Amino acid sequence: MSSAHPAEPDPAEAATAPLWRAVQAFRLVTLLYAVGQQIASVRYYENQWLSWFFIALMVIWSGISALLLAQVHGPGTARIRPLVVLGDHLLVLGLIAATPLVADYAWYHGHQPLPTTMWSANAVISAAILRGPLAGVASGLLIAATIITMRQQWGEDVWADATAPVLVSVGLALGLAADTARRAQEQLQRAVRLTAATEERERLARQVHDGVLQILSYIKRRGTEIGGPAGELAQRAGEQEVALRRLISEQAAGRETGETTVDLRPLLTAHATPRVVVSTPGEPVRIGRWTAREIAAAVAAALTNVDLHAGPEARAYILLEDTGTELIVSVRDDGVGIAPGRLVEAEHEGRMGVSRSITGRIAALGGTAELLTAETVGEGTEWEFRIPRT
Known part of the structure; x- marks a missing residue:
């Protein structure tokens, strides 16, 4: 036909x-x-x-x-x-x-x-x-x-x-x-098709972020506040929100198909919600594909800790800086903070989320992950990742 x-x-x-x-x-x-x-x-x-x-x-x-x-x-x-x-x-x-x-x-x-x-x-x-x-x-x-x-x-x-x-x-x-x-x-034709596909993905990502993700986030928050049968609805909405954010993040990571570097910014902005504010440079921050994914995974782990431990009203702030010689990624929240000795206690209990998902990933990249507000209750928590550009 x-x-x-x-x-x-x-x-x-x-x-x-x-x-x-x-x-x-x-x-x-x-x-x-x-x-x-x-x-x-x-x-x-x-x-x-x-x-x-x-x-x-x-x-x-x-x-x-x-x-x-x-x-x-x-x-x-x-x-x-x-x-x-x-x-x-x-x-x-x-x-x-x-x-x-x-x-x-x-x-x-x-x-x-x-x-x-x-x-x-x-x-x-x-x-x-x-x-x-x-x-x-x-x-x-x-x-x-x-x-x-x-x-x-x-x-x-x-x-x-x-x-x-x-x-x-x-x-x-x-x-x-x-x-x-x-x-x-x-x-040339492959580049034209890739550009068109990238623009379409960005358009769809904006629509998803501006509409669906915000609604899912609202349902999750309100359902948790209401409790009862609405709590299950909140849980389902939260699961779908995470799945959609992961999909957007993977699409952003796959834009430069065939290239060895990617722009780190879309991997971080995919986490933006009414409760998560993301600030990135105006120019692309291109780094190795594996390095970018590991940084994004560490940031996702830090945000998971915010959802689990910072409190229902806590807001998170992600800041990306590129000094030319190193990348600085800050993940800060205004939640309840961490009780004194809690990290050591969690590690002794066998809970390796922080040591493996955050510090382990950053250390594998040759960088450092520092918890700047540790041991301080009521003032929130801030992670600072420093990754050398080499």
């Missing part, structure tokens, strides 16, 4: 279209040179009328092939170009082989074949653009071998003739240029 939307242009076609148009100018120049060579050499031919017939055939084909190869996009472009390139080769090889029909051995043994070497290079160029450097080199070798065979130069003369090196070099250079253009076009 046909789609209602137009198909996306083939990257290979879009990349090589300028090359196809440009080489047709070369085809015109070489055609003029071939006609000039015919005018200068026709008096030495044995069959002059036949030579003019071959030249007319070359002129007609040059016009047809130039129009077909130079078109940018159109129905059947991918199917027509290989046929035109094949026709190029058949005509070039046929004209080279027909040279003895219009001139004697003494002439063609020491001169260019009938279509001239320059005009023959059009077939090599077309093959290189169509299929890459290997096809270009193969085409150059084929045409050069045909010319050498026709001129009977397989002896020592072959090393003094520049035909083969020139044709092979042209095929190699244009083939590499075409392949480079195709790769660049594919990378």
Whole structure:
């Protein structure tokens, strides 16, 4: 079933279209040179009328092939170009082989074949653009071998003739240029698609944050305050809020697919709620992907402790600073604080949330995690993570 939307242009076609148009100018120049060579050499031919017939055939084909190869996009472009390139080769090889029909051995043994070497290079160029450097080199070798065979130069003369090196070099250079253009076009289209997908994810994340997450947070808070049957509703709302925040965070972490660094800011701003305020720099804070995820996980663990221990009315504040040499992440709340000796007591009881989820993660990054307001009840709690940028 046909789609209602137009198909996306083939990257290979879009990349090589300028090359196809440009080489047709070369085809015109070489055609003029071939006609000039015919005018200068026709008096030495044995069959002059036949030579003019071959030249007319070359002129007609040059016009047809130039129009077909130079078109940018159109129905059947991918199917027509290989046929035109094949026709190029058949005509070039046929004209080279027909040279003895219009001139004697003494002439063609020491001169260019009938279509001239320059005009023959059009077939090599077309093959290189169509299929890459290997096809270009193969085409150059084929045409050069045909010319050498026709001129009977397989002896020592072959090393003094520049035909083969020139044709092979042209095929190699244009083939590499075409392949480079195709790769660049594919990378450009991937970047465009990635940018569009990123913008769409950011739009959806804003909508989720502005609407759904705030409602879930409100239901969780009010249900907890009301208690009873509403407490279960609050618990379910809290679970869905956490799941949505994790999804947004993972989407933000996956934006730079194929890159080794990510922007830390979206991983932290995903935690923003009416009770959690996040402040980050205006410019991207790009760090290693694994480092960013570990920092975000430590921040999530600190916020979990706020939800569990700081009190129902506590608010949390996340601050990210980039000094150039290190990252400083602060997670502060205005809750009830931590009772003296509570952290040591929790660790002895086997509760390793703080030591493993927070300090352990930051230590693994070569940084430090310091609890600035520890042992102080009623003044809230503040974690400060310092991670070197190395």
